[in-house]
Ligand SMILES: Nc1ncnc2c1ncn2[C@@H]1O[C@H](COP(=O)(O)OP(=O)(O)OP(=O)(O)O)[C@@H](O)[C@H]1O
């Protein structure tokens with residue numbers, strides 16, 4: 267960071283993503299979600315450092331790839347990005363058609379004479395109205411700009427879509443429409459990593475939920491369990507759900523810690539109703555939760571603390587071995603459900 271400060275924006279992020287799976291990464295502002303996404307796309311600033319790996323099923327390591335490989339072979343082709351702010355992502359001075367045509371030409375090598383038809387096809391895929399193709403981004407509503415950006419993200423037929431806050435600033439109706447459209451574009455063989463602080467949007471779309479706090483994934487769970495009767499197991503995740511207006515509407519007291527001044531132990535301890543002296547030691551993610559006092563969940567009493575593996579293969583399949591990953595299938599063929607994992611860590615210098 268400026269002034270020579272070094273912060274670890276993301277630490278020990280471990281997860282897998284199977285072909286066609288939809289994972290929502292949730293957490294409060296500033297917890298490191300976008301840094302994680304940027305790391306996967308090779309879009310971190312020059313002075314950022316990463317460690318570990320993020321491996322696709324064809325063994326491409328997103329963290330090891332150089333800029334040339336990222337630009338030529340990965341972005342758009344293996345990982346499609348649905349941006350946070352479509353209006354800012356689209357080029358203001360060019361029509362939607364010309365931007366689609368350019369991407370079609372680049373990614374699909376479509377001959378000049380067929381570009382317009384290919385752009386129309388790309389538009390239709392994302393439900394962008396063809397009669398708006400000759401408009402400039404500022405002439406579009408928020409929803410249509412989002413569809414234009416989604417159309418661009420889908421052109422390369424990448425097996426993984428990465429959407430960073432795709433619903434920011436949209437009203438509830440539009441949030442639901444956007445999320446449903448993302449669901450339509452993913453799930454068969456195309457996986458989705460959706461970053462959001464909107465838990466309702468996450469619930470609507472995700473198969474699994476990863477909760478991030480102060481740069482770490484503190485819980486990863488099947489969405490059904492997380493939002494259902496079992497509920498979240500990490501006190502922070504529980505707090506997030508309890509804070510929802512449609513649930514208990516009880517905000518979590520306090521604020522997240524500065525990433526530059528994290529405690530040695532659990533970063534949530536100072537806000538946590540369950541904190542004890544044990545929390546001075548960093549809890550590791552075991553069985554899908556990183557907490558010394560994790561909630562056992564309904565009907566599973568006793569899966570406390572260090573009861574590693576009390577939950578069998580729930581947590582990230584690799585049983586807590588160091589390693590994280592994004593695996594997404596390369597082809598449309600069905601794949602085995604879980605990809606191997608490697609570890610990943612990203613920090614800002
Ligand atoms: N380019 C950068 N240089 C220095 N620090 C950065 C940079 N980008 C992000 N950070 C820091 O990394 C931390 C994580 O930021 P990040 O943008 O990933 O949060 P986020 O979870 O995506 O939040 P939001 O929900 O607000 O988008 C923050 O403390 C932020 O200040």
Ligand code: NI
Pocket residue numbers: 299300301430431
């Ligand atoms: Ni962000």
